[in-house]
Amino acid sequence: MDLRRSSSMYKRAMVPKEHIDSTDVEDNAELLPSDMDQYPASPPWKLSLPYVLVATVVPFLFGYHLGVVNEPLETISIDLGFQGNTLQEGLVVSTCLAGAFVGSLISGWIADEVGRRRAFQLCALPMLIGGATCATAKNLTGMLLGRILVGIGLGVGPPVVSLYVIEISPAHVRGTYGSFIQIATCLGLMGALLVGIPVRSISGWWRICFWISTIPAALLALSMVFCVESPNWLYKQGRHSEAETALERLLGIPHAKAAMVELSKTDRGDEGDTIKFVELLFGRHSRVVFIGSTLFALQQLSGINAVFYFSSTVFRRAGVSSNLANVSVGIANLIGSIIALALMDKLGRKALLLWSFFGMAVSTVFQVLAASSVSNTIGLYMSVGGMMMFVLMFAVGAGPVPGLLLPEIFPTRIRAKAMAFSMSVHWVLNFLVGLLFLRLLDAMGPQLLYSMFGTFCMLAVVFVKRNVLETKGKSLQEIEIALLSQE
Secondary structure, three states: OOOHHHHOOOOOOOOOHHHOOHHHHHHHHHHOOOOHHHOOOOOOOOOOHHHHHHHOHHHHHHHHHHHOOOOOHHHHHHHHOOOOOHHHHHHHHHHHHHHHHHHHHHHHHHHHHHOHHHHHHHHHHHHHHHHHHHHOOOOHHHHHHHHHHHHHHHHHHHHHHHHHHHHHOOHHHHHHHHHHHHHHHHHHHHHHHHHOHHHHOOOOHHHHHHHHHHHHHHHHHHHHHHOOOOHHHHHHOOOHHHHHHHHHHHHOHHHHHHHHHHHHHHHOOOOOOOOOHHHHHHOOOHHHHHHHHHHHHHHHHOOHHHHHHHHHHHHHHOOOOHHHHHHHHHHHHHHHHHHHHHHOOOOOHHHHHHHHHHHHHHHHHHHHHHHOOOOHHHHHHHHHHHHHHHHHHHHHHHOOHHHHHHHHHOOOOOHHHHHHHHHHHHHHHHHHHHHHHHHHHHHHHHHHHHHHHHHHHHHHHHHHHHHOOOOOOOOHHHHHHHHHOOO
16 A cells, blocks of 8 residues: 555545535635745754654663663672572563553553653653662662663653654654664663673672663653644644644744644544544554554564574574673664664655565574574574574664554544554563563474564565555655545
8 A cells, every 4th residue: 555546635635525615725725825835845854853862862761771681680689689589580670561561551641631742751750760769779679669660661651752753753754763763772772781881890880870871861851841842732732823833843934834734634533532442442543553553563473572582592602792792783783773764764664664574584594494403503603693684674674663653654633542552562562572482482492483483574574565554755644644545
């Protein structure tokens, strides 16, 4: 599917026919500047860039908190008195995921009720308090409490970031800006690894690692005071003049009027603001919610987190230190994210998803062949090469695209809550894959397990081919028209 056919409907199919008359058309035409032709076709990207960069503090913290316990976990267990207890060590990691699930469930409600800016501040608060609680923990209970608070912030944050970046970005750079989210996550992970290097040589350094996380959280909360609110949210609240002012700050005065016309058209078809959970699953927008949640499910069922968890073991078998292994995986992730940044608005979302999942499937073949290789040397090279390829291809499409594509295809009325639901699916499967991976590896063996991951990747290719809409270069309103025309 693409939007080329639907774009021809743009001027006549925004709302039901009974709401359209000649007066509406004339009124909308009057809103546009008479000398519009002398302005550039696309709004300037520099106006919205500072706000996007502030928003990417959240994915940076997301990556940092996911990686901050990896290296210091052993010293944390010694200092807090649970050394050797694998269950309690696992809880230090998994409680953050549990908190993230809770946060993701309420993120849509928060974003709709208080707005995107305040939602950022509310997600920064538990990360600030949670980071400080972890840094000052005297026992396991204090550490777990801090990790749960951090997790709640991490659960609220990512859906809000996706919403905000999509809603404030000009259409021609929306994909590029969306790729910043994945890059910031990579930088956060690598930052946590670098900060954790002295942990074995300096006593209590792990506390510094957690204190450092409070700095960007505090900066996020303060910086959002000066950021622009989402014009889509303001318009939805009936604050039309504020929405126009926000659009002028984001797009420039010449383009703000045209953007207001688009907002006014899509808003007319909405039936109130209250969205119930059952509407997401069985209402008229259930198809796009199904597409969104399935994309996140396939992203996790591809085995990406299992590969991350198992990477240190594979590299260790090849005689590579765990630090070098983590840095290598981080670099592969970063390179793939930069490729996505360059191609997102050129090739489009759908093409990147297709090639990404297909490349991941091919890399699992290397993993299967490595597991059945007679030569240990060849097997290790294939295993390491396959793993690096898997991470690289994931970062090119399957990693960044769902978080960008979903808020693009979700209509304004359900966008926040649909993102929250889809992200909750992501967190549940993230937790289950992490919990069951080692057990499945022991029960099934690497050949069968990686074959299963490859199968899910190929299923993702088929699903994307048949169901995903290309959104490259289209306004959010054009995308909404195309999807409504199919219902």
